Amino acid sequence: MKITSRFTVAVHTLLAIYVLGKEYKMTSDFIASSVNVNPVVIRRTLSSLKAAGMIDVKAGSGGALPAKDVNDITLYDIYMAVDCVEGDLFNFHENPNPKCPVGKNIHAVLDSHLSDAQMALENELKGVTLADLMEQLNLLI
Amino acid sequence: MKITSRFTVAVHTLLAIYVLGKEYKMTSDFIASSVNVNPVVIRRTLSSLKAAGMIDVKAGSGGALPAKDVNDITLYDIYMAVDCVEGDLFNFHENPNPKCPVGKNIHAVLDSHLSDAQMALENELKGVTLADLMEQLNLLI
DNA sequence: TATAGTTGTAATCAAAATGATTACAACTAT
DNA sequence: ATAGTTGTAATCATTTTGATTACAACTATA
Numbered sequence: 001m002k003i004t005s006r007f008t009v010a011v012h013t014l015l016a017i018y019v020l021g022k023e024y025k026m027t028s029d030f031i032a033s034s035v036n037v038n039p040v041v042i043r044r045t046l047s048s049l050k051a052a053g054m055i056d057v058k059a060g061s062g063g064a065l066p067a068k069d070v071n072d073i074t075l076y077d078i079y080m081a082v083d084c085v086e087g088d089l090f091n092f093h094e095n096p097n098p099k100c101p102v103g104k105n106i107h108a109v110l111d112s113h114l115s116d117a118q119m120a121l122e123n124e125l126k127g128v129t130l131a132d133l134m135e136q137l138n139l140l141i
Numbered sequence: 142m143k144i145t146s147r148f149t150v151a152v153h154t155l156l157a158i159y160v161l162g163k164e165y166k167m168t169s170d171f172i173a174s175s176v177n178v179n180p181v182v183i184r185r186t187l188s189s190l191k192a193a194g195m196i197d198v199k200a201g202s203g204g205a206l207p208a209k210d211v212n213d214i215t216l217y218d219i220y221m222a223v224d225c226v227e228g229d230l231f232n233f234h235e236n237p238n239p240k241c242p243v244g245k246n247i248h249a250v251l252d253s254h255l256s257d258a259q260m261a262l263e264n265e266l267k268g269v270t271l272a273d274l275m276e277q278l279n280l281l282i
Numbered sequence: 283t284a285t286a287g288t289t290g291t292a293a294t295c296a297a298a299a300t301g302a303t304t305a306c307a308a309c310t311a312t
Numbered sequence: 313a314t315a316g317t318t319g320t321a322a323t324c325a326t327t328t329t330g331a332t333t334a335c336a337a338c339t340a341t342a
């Protein structure tokens with residue numbers, strides 16, 4: 001199974017707000033048409049990003065605004081903000097048989113390696129900031 | 142979303158076959174009771190592991206047997222054998238709007254970073270062999 | 283060679299997660 | 313007041329997963 005597109009949607013959303021925010025009013029409808037998903041999906045994304053302190057959104061007046069330094073937002077922060085993975089990335093079969101020497105010890109043998117792999121992925125995400133992405137993007141616009 | 146437990150089930154299955162295979166006949170029923178899943182789930186796992194050349198299984202007589210050097214099987218090989226992830230680990234929203242400067246370039250900006258993160262995870266899995274796991278396990282049995 | 287024990291695989295099924303969508307109350311600037 | 317938004321609940325269809333049933337095909341051996 002793959003990691004939910006909520007993540008790339010959230011990155012796209014933040015980039016839009018931080019790059020186009022000075023030029024346009026960033027409503028959920030506007031962002032939705034850039035990302036190409038339903039506006040409600042964007043509103044939910046905005047909720048998460050707001051809860052993480054990355055943007056400000058005001059009900060009523062509308063429009064999302066940057067709320068953090070772009071150097072202080074990493075892909076990992078976004079990934080965490082939208083709950084791509086709750087806790088462990090790898091599912092583990094429930095209740096391996098404790099009466100079997102393998103079943104009894106499978107967690108002891110495997111857990112640390114799975115955790116290492118997950119950390120390797122997350123560390124990579126920690127190494128990329130919104131500033132990095134904006135720099136790349138500005139070269140292309 | 143998490144990575145399917147097919148992966149940990151497959152690792153468990155291989156460990157059982159390679160560690161207990163000399164002592165017991167490793168039928169799908171036997172393994173299923175160690176892993177604690179339905180025997181058909183194990184048969185499907187065995188199919189995948191057999192296709193990857195890691196075990197031999199004969200229909201009829203029954204019982205799975207080791208078919209590869211334990212130093213030549215990594216967690217990554219197992220992960221690939223059971224198709225935990227087809228291609229990209231991260232889902233990407235379909236059809237970002239090419240008329241928007243962000244939508245038009247989001248893939249150019251994001252793809253390489255996602256790919257790097259996935260590779261970091263997979264490289265970690267490549268660094269662990271079945272031999273490593275068996276060594277750990279034998280200390281605990 | 284008949285039989286018991288297996289594997290291989292198709293077909294269903296229920297549960298969970300996802301994203302789409304509708305609906306509407308609540309809010310705010312003008 | 314009103315028009316335009318956000319926040320959020322409620323549904324829905326789709327997809328994925330793993331469980332399970334069922335049964336044909338296969339193999340060792342008694």
